[in-house]
Amino acid sequence: MEAFQVLSELLEGDLAQGGRNALPLVGRDAEIEELLQAWERVKAGRGQSVQITGEPGIGKSRLALELIDKIGLRDDSIVVLQASAQHQNAPLHPIIRRLEQRIGIRADEAAEVNASRLCEFLARVPECDPETPVLIGQLLALPVPQPATATLPDAQELRRKTRECVVQLLASPANGDAGLILVEDFHWLDPSTAEVVERIATGIGDAPILLLITSRASAAANGSANIRRIPLHRLADADCRNLADCAVADIAGDDYEPELEVDLFSLMSAFQAVVQRARLRPKVLLPPEQLSVDTRIEQLLARLSETEACGFDDLFADIAERSGLIVTFLALLEMIRLKLVRVFQSGSFGPIRVYKRSRPADAPHPIGDPEGHRG
Ligand SMILES: Nc1ncnc2c1ncn2[C@@H]1O[C@H](COP(=O)(O)OP(=O)(O)O)[C@@H](O)[C@H]1O
Ligand SMILES: [Mg+2]
Secondary structure, rough: OOOOOOOOOOOOOOOOOOOOOOOOOOOOHHHHHHHHHHHHHOOOOOOEEEEEEOOOOOOOOHHHHHHHHHHHOOOHEEEEEEOOHHHHOOHHOOOOOOOOHOOOOOOOOOHHHHHHHHHHHHHHOOOOOOHHHHHHHHHHHOOOOOOOOOOOOOHHHHHHHHHHHHHHOOOHOOOHHHHEEEEEEEOOOOOHHHHHHHHHHHHHHOOOEEEEEOOOOOOOOOOOEEEEEEEEOOHHHHHHHHHHHHHHHHOOOOOOOEEEEEOOOHHHHHHHHHHHHHHHOOOOOOOOOOHHHHHHHHHHHHHHHHHHHHOHHHHHHOOOHHHHHHHHHHHHHHHOOOOOOOEEEEEEOOOOOEOOOOOOOOOOOOOOOOOOOOO
16 A cells, blocks of 8 residues: 655645646636726725635636736735635634734744744734734634733633634735735635624725635525625637637647637638639539539538538538539538537638537527428
8 A cells, every 4th residue: 555645735725826827718708897897996995795606617716816817916915715625614714724824823833933923913913902812812722821901701702702803804904905805615614704704795895805705606605785796607618619729739839729610701711712723623514503502501411420520621522613612601601500510710720620510409490490300
């Protein structure tokens, strides 16, 4: 059996981890725009709470990171509270981790050294309550001496005071600048941290803070009505393809040109080239064949079903007549409209390829065939 030694721990919530912005963001323009508008309001002094919801892996964290990149927020203006499945029952765990990181508490150092770090840290916090060092000391299990005059509150009062103190610490932005509190995976928060987050959301109106919460749709913060919601839906087919192409390009290196869905202009130019080439071929003196667009579609689909995809020029390979070329081109346009095929191009002037696709439920029906027997 192989044994492993733990060398170091990756800090949860460290924004530099996890391949930040590994691939360019695809889609999500409207969502980014909405977040940027919220940020503008925050900068004008009106705090905002926004919740991004959606299934796992849909891109909630990615959207949050994109916003941070776009507004160029410095690390010390960002508070990340990262919830995790294994700490759902550890009260205030994400907050404790955040404070330890921020203060520079180290597990391999004596408790007294860490306690004095805490006191130095709190001495720099403006308007810090005199009780704060003791309360936070208890939270972090550090020996901060009680002032002689202090009376011990009961457990419930202690909980309340600690909560208020934590809310104040988290919600006082560095140098009074606009700041971001990012709560990652709200659905996994322990109840005490969820309470702190809801307290921040309730009182956020006059603080220059954006409270950004990511959560699966099933477990949303319900405390305050003032939370703006951004539900994330799955990316459109073309965006997925684009993303997959970016991923392949990333692995393959710079010389890979991703395939993008062609626009009509490129399609017309490609067709013009086909017609030009046909002109150069020797004329065949046969009576022109009357080929209907419908028949041509049947022929092309039959050919595509053997191969799944073919080159644009291949569509015209068996046609010599100009009229046949035009019918073939019209057939292609109709197949695109009926969502029977998709047409992609590598780079701006690269080869165009036609792919057979499984017809989506919302595809239009052929004119004169409302039942949609084809495809
Ligand atoms: N729109 C997108 N464009 C590019 N990459 C994306 C996009 N959405 C998600 N990703 C990538 O997919 C992965 C999962 O996204 P993530 O934000 O971690 O999901 P969630 O937080 O919703 O579970 C990440 O690697 C992320 O960079
Ligand atoms: Mg996430």
